[in-house]
Every structure is written in structure tokens, then in C-alpha cells.
Amino acid sequence: MTAAPQPARESALQELIDELPAxxxxxxxxxxxxxxxxxxxxxxxxxxxxxxxxNSASDVQATVRWAARHRIPIVPRxxxxxxSGGFTAVDGGIVLSMEKMTDxxxxxxxxxxxxxxxxxxAEVKRAxxxxxxxxxxxxxxxxxxxxxxxxxxxxxxxxxxxxxVTTDYVLGMDVVLADGTLVSLGGQxxxxxxxxxxxxxxxxxxxxxxxxxxxxxxxxxxxxxAATFVASFPDVESAANAxxxxxxxxxxxMMELMDNYSINACEDLFQAGLDREAGALxxxxxxxxxxxxxxxxxxxxxxxxxxxxxxxxxxDDPAEGEMFLHARRQAFQALEKRxxxxxxxxxxxxxxxxxxxxGIEGISAAHGVEIAVVAHAGDGNTHPLVVHDGGDPExxxxxxxxxxxxMALALSLGGTITGEHGVGxxxxxxxxxxxxxxxxxxxxxxxxxxxxxxxxxxxAVL
Amino acid sequence: MTAAPQPARESALQELIDELPAxxxxxxxxxxxxxxxxxxxxxxxxxxxxxxxxNSASDVQATVRWAARHRIPIVPRxxxxxxSGGFTAVDGGIVLSMEKMTDxxxxxxxxxxxxxxxxxxAEVKRAxxxxxxxxxxxxxxxxxxxxxxxxxxxxxxxxxxxxxVTTDYVLGMDVVLADGTLVSLGGQxxxxxxxxxxxxxxxxxxxxxxxxxxxxxxxxxxxxxAATFVASFPDVESAANAxxxxxxxxxxxMMELMDNYSINACEDLFQAGLDREAGALxxxxxxxxxxxxxxxxxxxxxxxxxxxxxxxxxxDDPAEGEMFLHARRQAFQALEKRxxxxxxxxxxxxxxxxxxxxGIEGISAAHGVEIAVVAHAGDGNTHPLVVHDGGDPExxxxxxxxxxxxMALALSLGGTITGEHGVGxxxxxxxxxxxxxxxxxxxxxxxxxxxxxxxxxxxAVL
Numbered sequence: 001m002t003a004a005p006q007p008a009r010e011s012a013l014q015e016l017i018d019e020l021p022a023x024x025x026x027x028x029x030x031x032x033x034x035x036x037x038x039x040x041x042x043x044x045x046x047x048x049x050x051x052x053x054x055n056s057a058s059d060v061q062a063t064v065r066w067a068a069r070h071r072i073p074i075v076p077r078x079x080x081x082x083x084s085g086g087f088t089a090v091d092g093g094i095v096l097s098m099e100k101m102t103d104x105x106x107x108x109x110x111x112x113x114x115x116x117x118x119x120x121x122a123e124v125k126r127a128x129x130x131x132x133x134x135x136x137x138x139x140x141x142x143x144x145x146x147x148x149x150x151x152x153x154x155x156x157x158x159x160x161x162x163x164x165v166t167t168d169y170v171l172g173m174d175v176v177l178a179d180g181t182l183v184s185l186g187g188q189x190x191x192x193x194x195x196x197x198x199x200x201x202x203x204x205x206x207x208x209x210x211x212x213x214x215x216x217x218x219x220x221x222x223x224x225x226a227a228t229f230v231a232s233f234p235d236v237e238s239a240a241n242a243x244x245x246x247x248x249x250x251x252x253x254m255m256e257l258m259d260n261y262s263i264n265a266c267e268d269l270f271q272a273g274l275d276r277e278a279g280a281l282x283x284x285x286x287x288x289x290x291x292x293x294x295x296x297x298x299x300x301x302x303x304x305x306x307x308x309x310x311x312x313x314x315x316d317d318p319a320e321g322e323m324f325l326h327a328r329r330q331a332f333q334a335l336e337k338r339x340x341x342x343x344x345x346x347x348x349x350x351x352x353x354x355x356x357x358x359g360i361e362g363i364s365a366a367h368g369v370e371i372a373v374v375a376h377a378g379d380g381n382t383h384p385l386v387v388h389d390g391g392d393p394e395x396x397x398x399x400x401x402x403x404x405x406x407m408a409l410a411l412s413l414g415g416t417i418t419g420e421h422g423v424g425x426x427x428x429x430x431x432x433x434x435x436x437x438x439x440x441x442x443x444x445x446x447x448x449x450x451x452x453x454x455x456x457x458x459x460a461v462l
Numbered sequence: 463m464t465a466a467p468q469p470a471r472e473s474a475l476q477e478l479i480d481e482l483p484a485x486x487x488x489x490x491x492x493x494x495x496x497x498x499x500x501x502x503x504x505x506x507x508x509x510x511x512x513x514x515x516x517n518s519a520s521d522v523q524a525t526v527r528w529a530a531r532h533r534i535p536i537v538p539r540x541x542x543x544x545x546s547g548g549f550t551a552v553d554g555g556i557v558l559s560m561e562k563m564t565d566x567x568x569x570x571x572x573x574x575x576x577x578x579x580x581x582x583x584a585e586v587k588r589a590x591x592x593x594x595x596x597x598x599x600x601x602x603x604x605x606x607x608x609x610x611x612x613x614x615x616x617x618x619x620x621x622x623x624x625x626x627v628t629t630d631y632v633l634g635m636d637v638v639l640a641d642g643t644l645v646s647l648g649g650q651x652x653x654x655x656x657x658x659x660x661x662x663x664x665x666x667x668x669x670x671x672x673x674x675x676x677x678x679x680x681x682x683x684x685x686x687x688a689a690t691f692v693a694s695f696p697d698v699e700s701a702a703n704a705x706x707x708x709x710x711x712x713x714x715x716m717m718e719l720m721d722n723y724s725i726n727a728c729e730d731l732f733q734a735g736l737d738r739e740a741g742a743l744x745x746x747x748x749x750x751x752x753x754x755x756x757x758x759x760x761x762x763x764x765x766x767x768x769x770x771x772x773x774x775x776x777x778d779d780p781a782e783g784e785m786f787l788h789a790r791r792q793a794f795q796a797l798e799k800r801x802x803x804x805x806x807x808x809x810x811x812x813x814x815x816x817x818x819x820x821g822i823e824g825i826s827a828a829h830g831v832e833i834a835v836v837a838h839a840g841d842g843n844t845h846p847l848v849v850h851d852g853g854d855p856e857x858x859x860x861x862x863x864x865x866x867x868x869m870a871l872a873l874s875l876g877g878t879i880t881g882e883h884g885v886g887x888x889x890x891x892x893x894x895x896x897x898x899x900x901x902x903x904x905x906x907x908x909x910x911x912x913x914x915x916x917x918x919x920x921x922a923v924l
Contacts, residue, residue: 109706109813132710154655165653167662168630183900188811190841191627191881193616193666194889194896195923196905200629200662204655221711244571248594249683289754296751349650351571379652419653427656434656438645442912443658449911450904461657 009049009092012070016050016094019062026051035095038082039141040343040426046091048075053097057174057182057213063096064211064455065180073458076207078117078149081141083343084424086153086206086460093458096211098148106131106219110188112171113217117148124217133219136163139420140329151212154204156420161378162253162287163220165420167203172216175202175209178451188216201446206422207457209450226253226285227297228321231304231312232278236373237354239280242307243377244350246284246300254285255378256328259357262335262372266327269334274327275311280357282309282377283324331374332385338370340390342403347381348415359409360384367398371406381419404430423461431461471511471554474532478512478556481524488513497557500544502805502888508553510537515559519636519644519675525558526673526917527642535920538669540579540611543603545805546886548615548668548922555920558673560610568593568681572650574633575679579610586679595681598625601882602791613674616666618882623840624715624749625682627882629665634678637664637671640913650678663908668884669919671912688715688747689759690783693766693774694740698835699816701742704769705839706812708746708762716747717840718790721819724797724834724847728789731796736789737773742819744771744839745786793836794847800832802852804865809843810877821871822846829860833868843881866892885923893923 017025026032027050036045049072054060067074073093080087089095101116104127111133113124121135121142128135138157139145145155151173156165172186186192186199202209233239239257246252258266258281263274274281282304286296294316301314315321327334335341348356357373364371375382384406388399407417407430417423417430432440444462447454479487488494489512498507511534516522529536535555542549551557563578566589573595575586583597583604590597600619601607607617613635618627634648648654648661664671695701701719708714720728720743725736736743744766748758756778763776777783789796797803810818819835826833837844846868850861869879869892879885879892894902906924909916 108710110811111709154659156653156655160653164626164630165655167659168626177900177904181900183904184898185901187876187878189809189843189876189878189881190812191618191622191809191838191843192878193618193627193882193884194878194880195885195893195901196670196908197616197629197662197666198901198904200659200665201908203662204659208658221709221713247573247683248570251683288751290750290752290757292751292754347651347653349572350652376653381651381653414649414651416649416651416654416656418656419651420655422655423657431657436646438639438643439647439657439660442639442645442660445911446658446663446908449907 006092009072012072013050016063016066019066020052020059021055024053024055024059035077035097036089038080038085038087040083040085040424042085042088042425045088048089048095049092051095051097053100055100057176060096060176060211060213061180061182063094064176064178067094067455068179068453071453071455073455075457076211078146079120079144081145082149082153082424083421084418085426086422086424088425090459098146106133111219112188113219115147115215115217117146117212117215119147121145121147121150128219129222132222134222135169135217135219137166137169147215148212151203151215152206153420153422156376156381158254158256158376160376161255162251167200169218170199170203170215171218173199173202173212174214176211176213178210178453178456186216190218206424206461208447208461209456224287224289225318226287226321227293227314227316228283228285228324229297229301229312229314230324231282231301231309232275233280233309235279236357238308239282240350240353242282242304242309245303245307247350247378250296250300252284252300252378253287256283257281257375257377258328258331259373261370262331262374265334265338265372266331269337270327270330272327278310283328285321328374335372335385335387339387342386342399344384344386344403344406345418345421346384346406346410346415347379347419348410348413350380352413352415353377353380355413356382356410360406363402363405363409367402369399369402371402379419408433425460428461468554471534474534475512478525478528481528482514482521483517486515486517486521488515497539497559498551500542500547500549502545502547502550502886504547504550504887507550510551510557511554513557513559515562517562519638522558522638522673522675523642523644525556526638526640529556529917530641530915533915533917535917537919538673540608541582541606543607544611544615544886545883546880547888548884548886550887552921560608568595573681574650575681577609577677577679579608579674579677581609583607583609583612590681591684594684596684597631597679597681599628599631602794609677610674613665613677614668615882615884618838618843620716620718620838622838623717624713629662631680632661632665632677633680635661635664635674636676638673638675640672640915640918648678652680668886668923670909670923671918686749686751687780688749688783689755689776689778690745690747690786691759691763691774691776692786693744693763693771694737695742695771697741698819700770701744702812702815704744704766704771707765707769709840712758712762714746714762714840715749718745719743719837719839720790720793721835723832724793724836727796727800727834728793731799732789732792734789740772745790747783790836797834797847797849801849804848804861805883806846806848806865806868807880807883808846808868808872808877809841809881810872810875812842814875814877815839815842817875818844818872822868825864825867825871829864831861831864833864841881870895887922890923
């Protein structure tokens with residue numbers, strides 16, 4: 001797009017302030033500063049012209065129509081917990097925050113939640129739980145991240161290995177398109193194949209195609225209590241073999257992996273009694289009903305033993321299982337004690353997990369940065385965390401090189417640069433390597449058809 | 463598109479015959495006749511210029527490039543079992559049949575099947591089962607329908623209530639675009655949110671956006687054996703209430719409904735001992751592991767009793783359960799004995815099932831046609847079958863009126879005109895009523911961006 005010059009933008013801003021309810025538009029420098037970055041802390045984040053905190057879909061429509069008129073870019077924003085810089089501000093644009101749109105309505109008869117995009121994932125889970133229902137998607141940040149951001153990135157989490165990702169739970173949505181038109185897609189019916197799969201297209205579109213103002217989410221009956229096993233392996237390869245063996249006959253409700261570096265970082269912080277010598281740790285759960293969960297977890301434990309586990313333990317006490325999960329859930333926090341983190345999110349076909357982790361060790365050594373791996377192993381989705389010194393430009397440079405090489409390695413193994421965080425701005429340099437020129441051109445054609453002036457989240461993904 | 467005149471088409475055809483392997487292009491009148499219609503038996507089907515039976519993706523590319531050059535329409539075709547006329551021929555166009563592309567490769571380590579579009583659904587199931595794996599989607603026509611058609615319509619089936627529809631099992635695909643470019647989307651990784659959700663966009667696109675030449679399908683461990691209940695209800699409302707109650711606390715692996723008319727049609731044919739006086743019958747299954755399946759099915763039976771079932775029965779013997787399912791599976795066949803059928807596929811939010819079925823009784827009476835209802839009740843997806851005399855134009859006219867009114871009724875209840883069959887040509891008149899002008903315009907924009915000359919399946923959906 002050709003942006004309007006700065007003085008024109010400032011006079012246009014007054015028009016927007018007049019159009020929206022009082023207090024909706026903020027342009028105080030401190031506020032602008034607060035909305036520049038998400039958790040990716042992109043150092044190249046711009047400074048927005050203003051922050052719009054929408055109260056309603058009609059505020060979103062008015063803002064988008066205004067932006068379209070003046071060719072001013074809009075970056076939509078949920079809770080700001082994105083890890084790929086998908087929602088960092090652009091200079092002279094609008095940050096359109098959905099934080100005030102937080103309504104949640106549970107409909108028990110249709111087992112759906114009708115949710116505004118600013119609602120926090122955990123609040124949706126709590127509202128559903130009050131009716132004995134369950135909203136499965138559980139990003140590690142679920143206490144802080146918003147449903148709008150979850151939809152924009154097609155967020156995953158720990159439950160995905162059995163219960164799928166965000167897109168599997170979206171039945172419908174309202175979206176404001178780039179010209180300000182509000183469209184309603186899908187609805188409270190569970191199966192619907194009328195017309196193109198537009199709901200699915202908007203999930204994971206990272207703000208490129210429209211701004212989601214409402215979502216209809218599918219709920220399940222409350223999850224049964226889980227049994228848990230923990231197994232330590234001499235190396236990642238034997239742990240990955242256990243994951244393949246378990247997945248061939250069973251459906252674990254969780255299957256997480258920690259490598260030696262992560263184990264030690266957690267152990268330094270919590271003294272949880274994890275095996276510091278282990279090459280890898282698997283933590284698995286079964287939520288099968290009744291007595292089956294104990295039987296299933298014992299069968300998983302046997303598969304681990306057969307795959308060469310040094311030690312394994314299982315329990316059908318959910319509270320005891322939760323203790324083991326604590327270390328896994330706190331891994332990011334433990335690793336932050338070691339330095340600044342670059343969050344990777346690469347995924348590979350499960351049998352390629354060992355090659356990925358061995359390759360990462362090589363990248364780590366070559367660049368003199370430490371890389372810890374925690375993984376949703378059952379999905380082949382890993383989070384290599386590049387630990388470096390954020391205050392030292394040379395360390396940052398080496399970390400970025402390592403970060404890029406990990407993505408290239410994942411691609412060479414038939415994988416993806418992002419399993420659940422999105423491409424955003426941090427990973428867009430690697431996207432052409434994954435998609436190739438023809439798929440990239442196809443993507444651009446859809447973007448151009450829906451946002452011809454390029455006002456929606458410019459600079460992200462493409 | 464502006465079509466080339468007939469003589470030009472015939473000279474162009476020789477070019478295609480020369481370009482493709484010998485025997486790939488057929489234009490014998492008897493062959494053309496065989497490929498005009500799918501199971502919808504659309505009386506307005508055209509006569510194609512030729513039938514291309516592709517042997518490979520490169521045959522598909524050559525055909526599409528040729529068609530793009532000459533502006534000749536292409537209708538892709540799987541096994542021809544479509545029920546909405548999505549794959550009926552157009553005059554002077556090419557029918558591009560995928561029936562010879564039937565390769566199936568099972569990869570046990572990644573638990574995926576790499577499948578060509580002409581492979582029959584049941585063959586994929588069998589190939590997976592040989593490795594202890596399971597491909598869940600199970601349209602009633604699964605012994606005859608092709609994976610390509612399943613993807614094109616986002617086909618469902620009986621297992622969807624717990625295991626979802628086709629889109630939930632598609633990890634990747636190769637697609638030939640309207641200019642002949644072959645793109646590979648997704649892959650064998652389970653989670654992937656890099657770029658737009660293009661895989662999901664092509665699923666359910668009914669041949670409008672490209673031609674699928676390969677699919678990577680996710681497999682699950684073999685399904686555990688199921689326990690079954692059958693309950694008869696005085697009316698549909700109490701049966702629907704049972705479905706809502708069961709779904710609030712449990713995850714049945716099947717939940718089918720037959721109305722009084724369907725019960726009697728089946729009973730006439732099979733004498734299966736179904737209750738001819740029942741207003742509705744529910745057949746449900748649980749495939750929970752171990753002892754839980756018996757406990758779950760008893761709990762479902764209790765929910766039916768509480769909802770007012772006249773009679774109920776349960777068994778954890780899979781063979782005995784299969785006997786009850788036989789009637790449900792053969793309902794279409796039983797109803798065909800009553801006359802010509804128009805296949806409906808409307809879906810509503812589950813609590814609206816009674817209103818839908820009561821409304822259908824009214825439509826039936828108003829037009830003097832009989833309408834039987836069988837339903838994937840757990841999903842709110844119903845198949846009202848309009849029974850009429852296909853040889854009597856007046857009966858056909860009344861049946862079409864009833865067919866359209868059933869769609870309008872479903873929409874008025876927050877439903878969809880098609881849950882799993884697709885819009886095709888039979889339902890496209892009703893699509894604008896469901897989507898509205900803005901969503902229709904959005905759909906057209908995507909169609910135009912991907913197929914600017916409109917050569918792919920013109921006349922379907924839009």
C-alpha cells in the first residue's frame with residue numbers, strides 16, 4: 001500500500017476519535033509504547049498512530065472503514081501473548097485491541113460457547129466448566145492469551161495429541177472484512193459444508209484477511225480425570241521410538257518431552273527430583289474412562305520400557321500426575337533464568353524427532369548458544385528455546401542464526417517452521433522456504449482478493 | 463467464461479488426445495453417456511466433449527493446461543456417488559475422472575495414508591486396518607465413494623459425532639490449480655500453522671478451486687469394539703431431548719435416529735422387529751475402552767429412559783449391535799422401494815431437531831409427498847428423503863417444492879442446507895439464502911482469484 005503522509009494521518013485521527021465512543025481511541029505516548037510489542041519483543045516494532053480499544057463489532061467496522069478510507073494500516077491485537085511478532089505495531093498504523101470485548105455465553109443445549117475475541121482462554125474454560133463442559137485447546141499461556149489470538153494463530157497446546165487444535169473447535173465466527181463489511185460465517189450446527197470452508201480459512205490467518213469479532217466454539221463434556229506416566233530415557237531417539245509405538249495402538253491425552261538441557265534447567269529451579277542424567281523425559285497421560293485409564297497408562301509405561309526407558313513411573317492419582325506436569329509447564333520460566341529466549345515452534349513428522357534434536361545439538365555447538373527442547377512429542381511439535389544474552393549484540397546475532405538454522409533443519413526433515421505460534425514477523429523470512437513460490441503466490445492471490453489495499457496487518461506473514 | 467464454439471472444441475480435442483497417453487481420452491457416445499450424471503441423476507446434466515481418465519498428476523496438469531488454453535470447462539469426478547449433482551457433466555466440457563489413480567501407501571511411523579483421489583474410502587480403511595490403524599470418515603457409501611470426492615465435499619458419516627468429518631483427517635494434499643500449476647500443501651506433520659489454512663480451504667471446495675491429485679490422511683489406532691443401545695420413543699422431541707442429555711456428559715461414537723416413516727419402510731423390507739408404532743428410534747454406540755463401554759452405554763440407555771423412551775435395549779456384543787445398525791444402514795435402500803428419492807442433507811443445532819421434523823411433516827402434508835427422516839442425530843445432520851414418482855412430472859414438481867421448503871425450514875432454524883453432501887447443482891439455488899450476499903460475494907472473490915476464467919466445475923455451487 002501507499003501510506004498517507006504523517007500530517008494527513010494526524011488530521012484523519014481526529015475524525016476517528018469523533019466517530020468512536022469517548023475513550024475508545026488512545027494516543028498518549030505511554031499507551032502507544034505499551035501496545036508496540038507482543039511477547040516476541042520484536043526490536044523492530046513500530047510506533048502506532050493510536051490504539052483503538054473496541055467495545056463492539058460496530059467500533060471495529062467504523063475503525064476499519066476509516067482505515068480503508070485513509071489507507072492506514074491496522075494491526076489487530078488480543079492479549080499480546082503472541083510469540084512470533086504477529087501483532088507488533090507498525091509505524092503510523094492503528095493497534096486495534098480487542099481486550100474490552102470479553103463476553104462469553106455458554107449454550108448448554110447446543111454445547112457451544114459464543115465468545116468475543118478478547119475473552120481469555122482460561123475464562124472460556126471456566127465458563128464451560130461451570131456447566132460440566134470443556135473447551136479443550138490449551139496453549140501453555142491459556143491463563144493469559146485471548147480467544148481471538150488463539151483463532152488468529154490456530155493455537156495448540158498440550159491436549160492436541162488427542163483433542164486437536166483450535167480450528168477443530170470453531171463452528172462459526174463474525175469477521176469484519178477489509179472494507180468494513182461484517183460477515184457471519186458458520187453457526188451453531190456441528191456439520192456444515194455449504195459453500196467454501198471460510199471459517200477454516202480465517203482460523204490461522206493471523207489478521208491478514210479480516211478481524212474476528214465473535215466466535216462460536218464447540219464444547220465437549222468435561223474431560224475425565226487423567227492417569228500419568230513419567231519415563232526417563234538415555235537419549236531422545238529411544239523416547240521418540242516410544243512415542244511412535246504408543247501412538248500406533250493408543251490415544252494418549254498428553255505426550256510431552258523434555259530434553260536433558262530442559263530437565264536440568266527445571267531441576268535447578270525446582271529440585272523436582274527429575275533425572276539430571278536422562279537424555280530425555282516423556283510425560284504422558286490417559287483420560288480414558290473408568291478403569292481403562294490405569295490400564296492404558298500401564299500399557300504406555302510398558303511401551304516406554306520396551307523402547308529402552310531407564311526408569312518409569314505411573315500413577316492414576318490426578319494430583320500426583322499434576323506434580324510431574326508442573327516441571328513441564330514451568331520449563332519456559334526455568335529457562336528464562338538462563339538468559340534471553342528465542343521461542344522456536346518447529347514441527348516434524350514424529351519419526352524425525354531424533355534427527356531434529358540431534359541436529360539442534362549440532363546447531364547449538366556451531367553457534368555457541370544453548371538450545372533447550374521441550375516438545376508436544378505426540379504431535380511432533382517442538383519448542384527449541386535459544387538461550388542467549390539479549391544485551392550482547394554478538395550473542396543476539398548468533399542466536400538469530402541458530403533460530404533460522406533450526407527452521408531450515410525442520411524443513412529438511414519434512415517439517416514446518418511453526419506448529420502453533422504462527423509466522424508473524426519473526427518467521428516470515430523462512431516461510432518462502434517452506435511454501436515455495438507457487439504456494440506463496442497462491443497465498444498472495446487470496447490476500448489480494450480479500451484485502452486489495454493491504455491495510456490488514458501489513459508486514460506479517462507475507 | 464466465454465466458451466469456444468463446438469467445431470473449435472473438436473479440433474482442440476485432437477490436441478489433447480495427442481498429448482496424453484493412449485487410451486486416456488474417451489469420446490465414444492456410450493462412454494460420454496456413462497459419465498454425465500452422479501447419484502443425484504440431475505436431469506439437466508450436459509453431454510461432455512470427452513472423458514479423460516487420468517493416470518497421474520501430470521495427466522491432470524496437461525488436461526487443465528489444455529482446457530485453460532481453449533477455455534473449455536472441466537468437471538472433476540471421483541466415483542460418481544455424489545448426491546448433490548456436484549459432478550454432473552456440462553455440455554462441451556471435459557469430465558476428468560480420477561478412477562484410475564487409486565494408489566494407497568500406509569506409513570505406520572507417521573500414522574498417515576498417502577492416497578490418490580480415485581482410491582475408494584473402504585480400500586483406505588482396509589489398507590489402514592492391515593496395520594492396526596483406522597481411517598474414521600465413513601459416509602454411508604464408503605464401499606463405493608472415492609477419497610477425492612470425500613475431500614471435495616468434506617464428507618461425513620456415522621462416526622462424525624465423536625470422530626469428526628473428512629477435513630479433520632486431511633494433513634496435506636497436492637492440487638492442480640486452474641492454470642495447471644501443481645502445488646503441494648501441508649505434509650506428514652500433524653500440527654502446522656505456517657501460512658494460510660489452504661489445505662482446509664480446498665477441502666469442501668467441490669472442484670471450484672483446483673483438482674486434488676494426492677491426499678495425506680491422518681490415521682488413528684484401530685477403533686475399539688463398540689457397545690450398542692436401541693431406544694424407541696413416542697415422538698421425535700423426546701428422542702432429541704435424549705440426544706442433548708447424552709451429549710452433555712458423554713461422547714457416543716454413534717448416535718443415529720430414524721423417524722416413524724423410515725422405521726416402517728425398513729420393517730417392510732427386513733422384518734427386523736423394529737417398533738412400527740414408535741415416533742422415533744435412536745441407535746447409539748460407545749467405543750470407550752474396556753469395561754467403560756458397557757457402563758457408558760447403560761448410562762446412555764438411562765438417559766433415554768429419563769427422556770421418555772418407551773422401550774430400550776443395550777448390548778456390548780459388537781455382532782448383536784451390528785444387527786441393529788443394519789436397518790439404519792439399509793434405510794436408503796428400503797426407501798427406494800417406495801419410490802424415487804430426492805436426498806436432503808440439512809443440518810440444524812441439535813435442540814432444533816424436533817422443530818425440523820415436525821415442520822417436515824407439515825411440508826409433506828402440504829405437497830402430498832412422503833418424506834422419511836434418517837439422521838446423524840448426534841450432529842443434528844438429517845437426511846429427509848422425499849419419496850415421489852419420478853415418472854410423473856407433477857409428482858416431481860411437488861417433490862422439488864418440498865425439497866426446497868425443507869432447506870428453507872432448516873435455515874429458519876439456524877441450520878444449513880448441507881451437512882456432508884455438498885451444494886453441487888441441486889442446492890445452489892438455496893445457497894444465497896444461507897450465506898447472504900456478502901458471504902456469497904466473498905466466496906466469489908476467492909473463486910475469481912483462483913480460477914479467473916471459470917474453467918473449474920462451472921455451474922456448481924455458485
